[in-house]
Amino acid sequence: MSTTFVNEPLLELRRAPVREELLRALAGLDAELPLAVGVLAGPDAAVGPRETFDSTDPGMPSRVVAVAQTATDADVDAAVAAARAAFPGWSARTAAQRAEVLRRAAALLRTDRRRLAALAVRECAKPWREADADVAEAIDFLEYYAAAAQELERGPHLVKVPGERNELRYVARGVTAVVAPWNFPLAIPLGMVAAALAVGSTVVLKPAEQAPACAHAVVDALLRAGVPAGAVNLVPGFDGPARRLVRHPDVHTIAFTGSEAVGLDILQAAAVPAPGQRHLKRVVAEMGGKNCIIVDGDADLDEVVPAVVRSAFSFGGQKCSAASRVLVHERLAEALVQRLAGAVDALVVGQAEDFATDVPALIDEDSQRRLLEALAQAREEGTVIAQAGPVPRDGWFVAPTVVGGLRDGSTLVARELFGPLLTLEAVADVDEACDLVDASSSALTGGLFSRNPRTVDHVVQRSPVGNLYVNRDITGAMVGRHPFGGNRLSGTGTKAGGPDYLLQFVEPRVVVENTMRHGLVV
Amino acid sequence: MAFALVPSSSRRHARQGGATDRPPGDRITATGREIAAAMDHRRSLRTRADDAVMARMTADPRVKAALFRLVDVRPACADARELGAHLAALLDEVDTGDAPAGVHTARKIADGRFTAAATGRVVALGVGQMAGRFIVGADASASVPALRRLWEDGVTTTVDLLGEATVTAAEADAYAARCALALDVLCAAAATWPARDELLERDGAGAIPRVNLSVKVSALTPHLRPDAPQRGIDDATARLRPLLRRARDLGAHLHIDMESLDDREAVLETALSLLDEPEFRDGPSAGIVLQAYLKESPAHLEEILARVRAAGRTVPLTIRLVKGAYWDHELVHARQLGWAVPVWEDRASCDRCFEALTRTLLRAFPLVRPAIASHNLRSVAHALEVQQELGLAPGAVEYQILRGLGDDLQGALAARGLRVRAYCPVGDLVSGMAYLVRRLLENSSNDSFLHARQSGTDLDDLLRAP
Numbered sequence: 001m002s003t004t005f006v007n008e009p010l011l012e013l014r015r016a017p018v019r020e021e022l023l024r025a026l027a028g029l030d031a032e033l034p035l036a037v038g039v040l041a042g043p044d045a046a047v048g049p050r051e052t053f054d055s056t057d058p059g060m061p062s063r064v065v066a067v068a069q070t071a072t073d074a075d076v077d078a079a080v081a082a083a084r085a086a087f088p089g090w091s092a093r094t095a096a097q098r099a100e101v102l103r104r105a106a107a108l109l110r111t112d113r114r115r116l117a118a119l120a121v122r123e124c125a126k127p128w129r130e131a132d133a134d135v136a137e138a139i140d141f142l143e144y145y146a147a148a149a150q151e152l153e154r155g156p157h158l159v160k161v162p163g164e165r166n167e168l169r170y171v172a173r174g175v176t177a178v179v180a181p182w183n184f185p186l187a188i189p190l191g192m193v194a195a196a197l198a199v200g201s202t203v204v205l206k207p208a209e210q211a212p213a214c215a216h217a218v219v220d221a222l223l224r225a226g227v228p229a230g231a232v233n234l235v236p237g238f239d240g241p242a243r244r245l246v247r248h249p250d251v252h253t254i255a256f257t258g259s260e261a262v263g264l265d266i267l268q269a270a271a272v273p274a275p276g277q278r279h280l281k282r283v284v285a286e287m288g289g290k291n292c293i294i295v296d297g298d299a300d301l302d303e304v305v306p307a308v309v310r311s312a313f314s315f316g317g318q319k320c321s322a323a324s325r326v327l328v329h330e331r332l333a334e335a336l337v338q339r340l341a342g343a344v345d346a347l348v349v350g351q352a353e354d355f356a357t358d359v360p361a362l363i364d365e366d367s368q369r370r371l372l373e374a375l376a377q378a379r380e381e382g383t384v385i386a387q388a389g390p391v392p393r394d395g396w397f398v399a400p401t402v403v404g405g406l407r408d409g410s411t412l413v414a415r416e417l418f419g420p421l422l423t424l425e426a427v428a429d430v431d432e433a434c435d436l437v438d439a440s441s442s443a444l445t446g447g448l449f450s451r452n453p454r455t456v457d458h459v460v461q462r463s464p465v466g467n468l469y470v471n472r473d474i475t476g477a478m479v480g481r482h483p484f485g486g487n488r489l490s491g492t493g494t495k496a497g498g499p500d501y502l503l504q505f506v507e508p509r510v511v512v513e514n515t516m517r518h519g520l521v522v
Numbered sequence: 523m524a525f526a527l528v529p530s531s532s533r534r535h536a537r538q539g540g541a542t543d544r545p546p547g548d549r550i551t552a553t554g555r556e557i558a559a560a561m562d563h564r565r566s567l568r569t570r571a572d573d574a575v576m577a578r579m580t581a582d583p584r585v586k587a588a589l590f591r592l593v594d595v596r597p598a599c600a601d602a603r604e605l606g607a608h609l610a611a612l613l614d615e616v617d618t619g620d621a622p623a624g625v626h627t628a629r630k631i632a633d634g635r636f637t638a639a640a641t642g643r644v645v646a647l648g649v650g651q652m653a654g655r656f657i658v659g660a661d662a663s664a665s666v667p668a669l670r671r672l673w674e675d676g677v678t679t680t681v682d683l684l685g686e687a688t689v690t691a692a693e694a695d696a697y698a699a700r701c702a703l704a705l706d707v708l709c710a711a712a713a714t715w716p717a718r719d720e721l722l723e724r725d726g727a728g729a730i731p732r733v734n735l736s737v738k739v740s741a742l743t744p745h746l747r748p749d750a751p752q753r754g755i756d757d758a759t760a761r762l763r764p765l766l767r768r769a770r771d772l773g774a775h776l777h778i779d780m781e782s783l784d785d786r787e788a789v790l791e792t793a794l795s796l797l798d799e800p801e802f803r804d805g806p807s808a809g810i811v812l813q814a815y816l817k818e819s820p821a822h823l824e825e826i827l828a829r830v831r832a833a834g835r836t837v838p839l840t841i842r843l844v845k846g847a848y849w850d851h852e853l854v855h856a857r858q859l860g861w862a863v864p865v866w867e868d869r870a871s872c873d874r875c876f877e878a879l880t881r882t883l884l885r886a887f888p889l890v891r892p893a894i895a896s897h898n899l900r901s902v903a904h905a906l907e908v909q910q911e912l913g914l915a916p917g918a919v920e921y922q923i924l925r926g927l928g929d930d931l932q933g934a935l936a937a938r939g940l941r942v943r944a945y946c947p948v949g950d951l952v953s954g955m956a957y958l959v960r961r962l963l964e965n966s967s968n969d970s971f972l973h974a975r976q977s978g979t980d981l982d983d984l985l986r987a988p
Contacts, residue, residue, distance in 0.1 A: 010860070012859075128749065302686050346689075452607070
């Protein structure tokens with residue numbers, strides 16, 4: 001499988017005609033706004049008026065991108081029932097048959113990729129480069145899991161003896177509930193949904209309330225590609241539908257990406273069987289990070305500064321992999337502070353649709369408030385080293401900021417902020433940095449800049465993180481190349497886009513058949 | 523300027539383009555042989571010894587990688603002991619069962635409690651010596667004696683100020699200030715140089731400045747973004763304009779170097795739109811670079827020539843034709859992102875492209891001034907033959923080499939009465955290291971012309987039409 005999978009190429013945005021195509025796609029999308037997003041809950045769902053909510057452009061909140069229906073409890077129940085009804089048929093298909101459907105969905109996304117990127121630009125203020133990468137990753141997930149499920153269906157090798165036929169089969173567990181975030185509004189919902197579908201599960205997707213239109217677009221592609229009605233369902237809304245969905249007795253697997261608080265709540269809820277539930281629920285949870293980049297004394301600042309800036313501030317730091325803490329060898333601290341400050345000064349904060357923008361608006365007003373409060377705390381407990389500006393007035397903008405000199409015990413070095421705030425601390429050596437990383441409760445991504453192979457080995461041994469990046473940016477994991485996911489309180493240790501991810505969505509069944517009768521081996 | 527190429531299986535493939543449009547092969551071969559003989563005659567014992575040592579040390583690819591990574595990290599090491607520690611760590615990766623003789627011993631010594639610092643000092647000295655071959659001085663003033671010696675030998679120069687990457691506005695300002703200072707210092711010094719052959723100071727299109735500074739747009743702005751070229755253009759323009767004025771007022775030449783394809787559009791546009799401004803109509807003398815390794819380079823040249831015609835400047839634009847120095851980067855970058863590879867992937871295609879561009883460029887004189895920058899003897903001999911065929915005077919075409927790499931060629935061409943310009947990097951150890959590693963890679967690449975020549979590949983093979 002790994003030999004045939006190839007990552008979908010990103011658009012070559014360095015060429016002007018490619019950029020012009022995207023701007024045309026955006027103009028076309030704008031003419032259609034606001035989009036309507038409805039509940040998709042199978043043939044038996046109630047029809048009629050529901051409450052609706054708006055998803056808006058974070059860079060210009062007066063622009064309504066989509067008007068979405070809020071799924072009711074009855075909708076959630078109907079969606080799970082539809083998924084349950086569709087399960088026997090979908091899981092009875094061969095992996096190859098399901099893979100064909102998923103590959104068709106990938107082809108549809110490829111055809112629509114400019115419009116989909118434009119939708120991520122509008123609905124989530126995702127800058128073009130990141131929005132395009134989001135579409136490409138969505139395509140990658142479809143194709144990677146399609147192939148991986150075919151591989152999984154072949155089953156592992158077991159010890160064989162004469163007169164006995166042994167087989168280990170991986171069988172879909174049942175209905176999968178997917179609770180998705182807004183920060184990769186296409187790739188992450190689709191990735192979790194595609195993994196479930198690939199092995200024969202059916203799905204109910206609860207998208208983030210900030211990005212219902214993006215989720216609707218990928219579900220629409222799956223349905224157009226031939227996923228049967230009922231095998232994939234959409235229940236937009238806020239917390240309500242999610243809480244009901246994960247507690248539903250007919251849900252077998254829960255795939256979640258989001259905050260630590262919600263993830264822990266899901267894990268707890270899933271541990272308690274509902275009345276009538278005859279199985280254990282399995283939870284795949286991908287939660288937050290407090291990701292550190294260690295800069296050793298022999299690092300090349302020419303490489304470090306741009307990589308730190310990109311890792312901390314691209315998409316406003318709103319990636320679970322984003323850097324939020326730099327631990328720099330004291331020998332380089334002063335030079336790094338100076339150069340980092342200048343590089344942050346040079347950042348352009350602006351609208352996502354502008355190719356010249358480095359840092360867009362944050363996703364919503366809550367995020368803006370959270371970051372502004374953190375900045376106020378940072379001013380009190382430390383020193384602002386650099387702050388980019390100016391920022392546009394309308395929209396949920398926050399100036400990218402680097403803070404140093406934090407007093408001991410400041411919570412800013414421990415709490416995930418999910419925004420453009422980077423803290424910097426000097427350390428005496430790499431081991432002190434490793435101690436600080438080890439003291440953290442999260443272990444998602446990490447970075448190291450060193451030109452000494454022994455130092456690299458040493459830090460690799462000491463790092464608890466799920467994804468360690470050496471001498472490069474710490475974001476931008478690629479499907480199939482960099483299986484992604486965190487340890488400790490960052491997640492259940494599963495690796496999206498990796499060879500063992502699908503095992504979370506199946507249960508193993510072993511069949512042993514005696515093939516000898518009267519000395520005759522059949 | 524030159525670059526490494528992957529092993530080529532397409533050398534024997536059918537040629538593209540018309541074979542009628544080239545000078546007879548035997549004349550090119552004869553010219554190439556003459557130059558090669560003159561080069562061998564001129565190779566100093568020091569260069570021969572250096573190259574022999576380098577060849578031994580880089581024969582094993584793992585040792586070579588360790589060595590170049592050591593050179594790279596040299597300026598970041600606090601002291602000799604730390605440098606020794608890096609050597610030991612880098613040799614760990616080489617010191618396996620089939621390691622070349624001496625590696626194990628070297629690692630033991632570098633690791634030794636009492637010998638680590640001493641090893642570090644030896645390495646530091648070695649790196650410093652290597653750097654000295656390629657870099658003419660720590661700053662403009664310090665490089666004046668070397669530049670003057672070259673001038674007195676009948677070789678003119680262009681100076682490139684090495685530096686760290688520009689990531690802040692302050693760094694861009696500092697680079698612009700260094701450029702301005704270098705123009706002042708070099709112009710003051712060059713005014714006292716003795717008059718030389720007319721060839722160095724004038725061609726059929728007019729006067730040629732003695733002082734020639736190569737500048738990098740990426741060093742003039744922290745705002746280069748491949749997806750948003752205008753952002754870099756606007757910011758770099760604000761720093762390049764005063765430099766152009768200064769060069770014009772001092773009578774110096776300013777050359778805008780080309781960099782990776784990501785920034786090509788921004789670099790070219792910064793240069794050409796500034797030169798379009800009325801105040802620069804009659805000066806300074808200025809130039810840009812054309813990279814033959816790009817498959818699109820013929821279209822680039824057409825576009826540039828059209829713009830030059832439309833601009834109507836009275837000083838011809840110099841176009842330096844190079845193969846391109848970012849070949850590995852372009853290839854890896856495109857492959858990682860799944861893009862069509864923008865560079866020729868085999869040496870023969872690239873060499874053919876270089877020759878086709880040579881012809882177009884030489885035909886465009888005196889609308890533009892062609893400069894052929896190559897260490898590939900075949901490419902140079904071809905240009906010489908085209909020059910003769912088109913009836914161009916010796917000074918109508920300039921030949922350029924890299925200091926430290928093309929010294930033999932420089933002597934041989936100057937002796938033929940040609941104008942040769944040596945590209946001379948200026949900078950301290952810290953900023954010079956990245957440059958040094960690139961040059962070392964180039965010099966030791968299995969596919970480079972220089973390496974092939976040094977390792978005894980038959981001259982006829984090297985001079986054969988690509």
